[in-house]
Amino acid sequence: MNAPEATGRFEADEVDAWFGTKQVLRKVNLLIPERRITAVIGPSGCGKSTFIRCLNRMHELVPGARITGRIRLDGENIYAPEVDPVLLRRRVGMVFQKPNPFPTMSIRDNVLSGLRLTGALDRSRAEAIAEQALRGAALWDEVKDRLGEPGIGLSGGQQQRLCIARTLAVSPEVVLMDEPCSALDPIATARIEDLLSELKARYTIVIVTHNMQQAARVSDRTAFFLTGELIEVAETDTLFTSPTDRRTEDYITGKFG
Amino acid sequence: MSETTLSPAAVAEPAAGAAGTGRKPAPRRAVRATPLGERFVAAFLFACGALSIFTTLGILGVLGYETAAFFSEVSIVDFLGDTEWTPLFAEKRFGIWALVSGTVLTSLIAMAVALPFGLLSAVYLSELAPSRARRILKPLMELLAGVPTIVYGFFALTVVTPLLQAVIPDLAGFNALGAGIVMGVMIIPMIASLSEDAIHAVPRALREAAWGLGASSLSTIFGVVLPAARSGIAAATTLAISRAIGETMIVAIAAGQQPRFTFDPRVPVETMTAYIVQISMGDVPTGTLEFRTIFAVGAALFLLTFVMNVFAQRLARKYRRLG
Structure with missing residues (x-):
């Protein structure tokens, strides 16, 4: 399905988004380079989660929500009428704030769920795919002897890595992460952060985070949002050491937020 | 009232003060006063x-x-070993299976109607219907549950059975099929309403997880949402089965009153409940063996639903543990 040049490069162009009559994104223009980690930071309610939910067309699933503007993935407008959002989401995976493994499924079935739900599972390769995805999410060694046990029996951090494995099993180009560590303890958070730097060799990663230290630790580029606007985007080192906008500086030095 | 009621905190404070002065803490009896x-x-x-x-x-x-x-007066061996039920005849036989088969047969037919239709209605109402349609349809459907069962009974006898006879020529005027189908229709709102609640309670996070993996809305519903709601759906099904087993009026009117051990839906049968109605409304004198049969049948009925409920509770507990 993916063309050879399909690498997961996003370009957002004049993106506006609303919940009902409330505008939550204003004229956002942002380039997300392929195979790097882009962090999206900003105070609560700044539109950062909404923005990444526009990237896999999840925003429009909320009743009353809409979006205008263009978002191109590898040069192709994902809001063009001929684009099927269901197929798009197989290329742009998502990991959520709270670990949400499927409660009725075993660890193995959770990993394979994406392929099963889309009817794309090659049974003869199921075990290999599950192992590969679990290794990719740095969970294999912890669960290899109990793949048949329920996914919700794992710890919070393991559940979140299971959700990452589930996302990787569909072989997306992009992985969106909406505050993936906010429900986890520091050790589990550190494991996921380590994992991110491994994943960027193969995936474009966009991570929303409340935690500026986390953005500084894991990301290559950082975008700062405030009240629905993109204030500043730069290489992470640059943004945290010499921000050009006064509001960015105030936020990263803790004057508000 | 509030001044005289001592909250545990109010009691604890003076107790702590007492400890500070070196005296024993006050006993907690004031809480119970x-x-x-x-x-x-x-x-x-x-x-x-x-x-x-x-x-x-x-x-x-x-x-x-x-x-x-x-x-x-009657051996339990005859009760459980015979398949003829003729307590009012000169040659009395007390084989309960003739009545159990009527109950099981009509209940099975009812569930075969109610389960798919009820579940699909629930899916539609909860997942697919626009919110305005949902607001109108759900109360309308629940209204169906308020129709007196005697109306359903006559509907089965005078409308559904003649319609079925057009398709199945050798269908008797009283039969298990028509009664079972109408009983199923009666139960649809119950399954739909309870299952809809269970489906509605499935967290949005699970749906989003499935959508995020590229699942279509239909595969999300059938692959994720319904399995996650299964303990509620199982509970709804159990209640519906109990309702079908206990239903009396429809089967008394439309299924016939001929106890026979059969699983042929075309012929007249008699359920356990219909038999109890027949005897208690007839002219059998109280205190006789014939009259006591209804208590024996009632006990068997009670046992049947009791076993069902225990089984269902175990099922629900097992599912709850898993998910």
Whole structure:
């Protein structure tokens, strides 16, 4: 399905988004380079989660929500009428704030769920795919002897890595992460952060985070949002050491937020 | 009232103060010193709860006593080993299976109608219907549950059976099929409403997880949402089966009153409930063996639904543990 040049490069162009009559994104223009980690930071309610939910067309699933503007993935407008959002989401995976493994499924079935739900599972390769995805999410060694046990029996951090494995099993180009560590303890958070730097060799990663230290630790580029606007985007080192906008500086030095 | 009621915190404070001065902490008895009014209310509420328990015990007592009297005259081996039920004939036979088969047959037909239609209605209402349609349709459907069962019974006898006879020529005027189908229709709202609640309670996070993996809305519903709602759906199904087993009026009117051990839906049958109606409304004198048969049948009916409920509770508990 993916063309050879399909690498997961996003370009957002004049993106506006609303919940009902409330505008939550204003004229956002942002380039997300392929195979790097882009962090999206900003105070609560700044539109950062909404923005990444526009990237896999999840925003429009909320009743009353809409979006205008263009978002191109590898040069192709994902809001063009001929684009099927269901197929798009197989290329742009998502990991959520709270670990949400499927409660009725075993660890193995959770990993394979994406392929099963889309009817794309090659049974003869199921075990290999599950192992590969679990290794990719740095969970294999912890669960290899109990793949048949329920996914919700794992710890919070393991559940979140299971959700990452589930996302990787569909072989997306992009992985969106909406505050993936906010429900986890520091050790589990550190494991996921380590994992991110491994994943960027193969995936474009966009991570929303409340935690500026986390953005500084894991990301290559950082975008700062405030009240629905993109204030500043730069290489992470640059943004945290010499921000050009006064509001960015105030936020990263803790004057508000 | 609020001044006289001591909260645990109010008690703890002076106790802590006492400890500070080196005296023993005050005992906690003050917490239990409830005023008379509250004790009266508590006793009243207990009596309300106890009323239903004592009623149940009373029913069980009568059922047990009369059933024991019945089995002092009829062997339980005949009761469970025979398939003919003819207590009013000169040659009396007491094979309960003739009635059990009628109950099981009509209930199975009812569930075959109610389960798919009820579940699909629930899916539609919860996942697919626009919110305005949902607001109109759900109460409308629940209205269906308010129709008196005698109306359903005559509907089965005078509308559904003639329609079915056009398709199945050798269908008897009284039959298990028509009664079962109409009973199923009656149960649809129950399954739909309870399942809809269960489906509605599935967290949005699970749906989003499935959508985020590229699942279509239909595969999300059938692959993720329904499995996650299965304990609620199982509970709805159990209640519906109990309702079908206990349903009386429809089967008494439309299924015929001929006890026979059969699983042929085209012929007249008699369910356990319909038999109890037939005897208690007829001219069988109380205290006779013939009259006592209804308690024996009632006990068997009770046992059947009891086993069902225990089974269902185990099922629900197992699912709850898994998810």
